[in-house]
Amino acid sequence: ASTLAFLEYSGDKISSNSLSALSAAKQLTYPITAILAGSQIDGAIETLKKVDSVSEIIAIKDKKYDGSLSEPLAALLADTVKKHSFTNVVAASSSVGKDTFPRLAALLDIQPVTDVTKVLTTDTFVRPIYAGNALETVKTKQPVNIITFRSSAFTPAASGDGNANVEVETAAPFDGPQSEITKEEFISTGLPDLGSAKRVVSGGYGLQSKENFEKIIYPLAEKLGAAVGASRKAVDEGYCDNSLQIGQTGKVIAPDLYIGIGVSGAIQHLAGMKDSKVIAVIDENAEAPIFKTADVGLKADLNSAVPKLTELL
Amino acid sequence: MSNKLKILVPLKRVIDPLLKPKISASKIDLTGLKFTTNPFCDIALSEAIQLKEKNSNLVENIHAVSIGSAKSKEILVAAIAKGANSASLIETEKSVEPLAVAKLLAEVAKQQKSNLIMLGKQSIDSDANQTGQMLAALLNWPQATFASKVEVSSDGTSVEVTREVDGGSVTQKASLPMVITADLRLNNPRFVSLPKLMKAKKTKIDTKKIEEFGTDITPRLEVEKVEEPPVREPGIMVNTVEEFVAELKKRGAL
Incomplete structure (x- = not known):
């Protein structure tokens, strides 16, 4: 064999x-x-x-x-x-x-x-x-x-x-059906690759806007040397590129540390990150299902807690 | 007018995506749960219907097909209500693997003289993500998987598809016939109104038993067992950012 x-x-x-x-x-x-x-x-x-x-x-x-x-x-x-x-x-x-x-x-x-x-x-x-x-x-x-x-x-x-x-x-000649590539667009965040990063900071709908996503998620990710990820809802709302989506239909990740910010935790998102070693979550809504999967949870206002976290690290 | 599109849309009936299956005696137990059209299949159907609405002179018909139990008729009726022209069911109580599904669908495509097949990229139950690619291989057609945008040329001879891939997107062009698999962001499927659904119930769904196709559907893989994923230890809630950092340090994550 x-x-x-x-x-x-x-x-x-x-x-x-x-x-x-x-x-x-x-x-x-x-x-x-x-x-x-x-x-x-x-x-x-x-x-x-x-x-x-x-x-x-x-x-x-x-x-x-x-x-x-x-x-x-x-x-x-x-x-x-x-x-x-x-x-x-x-x-x-x-x-x-x-x-x-x-x-x-x-x-x-x-x-x-x-x-x-x-x-x-x-x-x-x-x-x-x-x-x-x-x-x-x-x-x-x-x-x-x-x-x-x-x-x-x-x-x-x-x-x-x-x-x-x-x-x-040498490959045999190929006479099968042909497709051609007419355009390629690859996104570079300057941060580690989401699929293989040891640490991931993931933003959700709780961030409320693209500006807020960038202002809150990126500095924390940079401080941690982490990749940036997102929930489907955050991607659908245009907060970030769809190649950053984590979940059943996006990237499946298992980093040493996953920090979810304003991510509610739909089962499709959990499918993409629940094998992470340590799952930490910050969200305003204590009822968010993701808290059930979290090792460490903090119910707090994202807009003040996350910048404070970035500063403390 | 040789380039009219005859679109085939395969649909799978699956558990409601918001529900979790039960597992008992090392098997999946779906009794009593709500079923629906696989969300990715629904997106593919919706795209076919939008193509028809936008280019009525280009699309000749849309045929929906499903392989499954008699209950799969429900999703085919819904497909008619949404705008498919006709539908057929390949009836079986057995679980059919993607390779056999692709072989059956290739037969249907030949019978229907389809020149465009649009289907979901994966079903949310087996999460295999195989059928469209296998179907394209069996028919010797080009494929465009994980589509987030589909544009048919004005003469209906070629299709340009934007695909979601690792790290970004790729736009690919091919001549018909071809297979396209739908990703999440291709469109937002519309809900179907009750009057349309009632009217669609009168449409005849052509039903054939799977055995009539003569395709070998013997499973190639042996499922030894199905089990629950390992349960995580319950976590803790902290009250301050300082405690949050301390707990992460304690767990060796920082």
Whole structure:
């Protein structure tokens, strides 16, 4: 048995989501071959070589994989699985993983297991269902097991003194359906990435305005070196960008510290943060459901309590 | 007029998203709970209807389909009331995995001669987020997942979709036929009025048993058990910002 790990990268860096997927893949106990695809992968290859858990790297230098469109990418992965007879294919449950892996699975006539949070054995996994209100244990015994891992549940694989062998391969021509990217907009807050940050400050509807969100949430996040997140309601009201949404349909996070400010705690939001190590909440409404999930709660006026907290730290 | 849109909207009947399922004997127990259309499916339907309203000469019809128990007729009637032209039910009491669902939907798409399929990005029960992508693969169509904006070209040949992705958004363009999966912010589905719902009840819902399709729906995965997530230790309430900081320090979080 052997595992193919699809990895995402940016410049020289392997994405933190993908490094978490590698840690999870290691628990499958089979040798791991990583695949990197795109026109600019040399830097990422050098970085990846040093990661201990990777024994081989398949490098596909081809610009049709820039932008990670699912149509050519799923076809490439299906071809690679067949060519080398991999028995497992894994990725992070990132937006690229979610987009591409079910497509790959259907090409191979496999039912995938997505968003896995725990590896029990080489073929048995735990995944949350019903917005994390239940945990399902599933066994997959198919010719190829296709799995995506939820990044927040696994520690990213560290760099060591690995020395993976690099195989440069050429992708078969792709004559399937074509999409093209016409625009890309990525948001940079200058703060740590929400998906992998150790600390997160999350703002909700209780902040009442975009101005207040920025005035209250950002200084606290900066002081803590934390990422900024938000509830669905705060995003819908336009207080911040939608890529900052935490929840069943947004980012699922599990930082060491989550501080919720003016977040009421709808079950969809709780689905995205309830595995945080320490949950601290400040809200004016003592009845807010999030207090039931909090380790430390403070019922107070946000506009005075949060700046005071920022000052005290 | 070869480019008229024939839109297929698959819908799933699920537990009310505000409710928590009960778990007993290592299984999900949904008895006595309220059900509704999966919210993401409802958004997809609403988008199809808005496309039709905005471009009546471009959209030929909207067909809604569901796979599930006879009770799924309720959500199909609601879909008709909201503006779908026709609806069909693939009836089964069994739980069907996304791969089999995608195979069945691919059959329906062929029968309906659909050239645009709009569905929810995930159902709020299994949270799988797979069906649309698998359907696109089986049909060999392009896909645009997690859509927050959909724009059809004036001649109805291509669609531009803005997608919510990690860290921002990506706009993707493809020619029809294609599959689009709806994200939360694509639109706000409207409520349906009671008179419309009463009228829709008279519409015939074409119902077929799942076995009539000849698709293998044998589960590939074995669900060993379902359990409650671990319960957190009860927390404490503090009265001042100073105590708040002290408690976080005590817990090693600062």
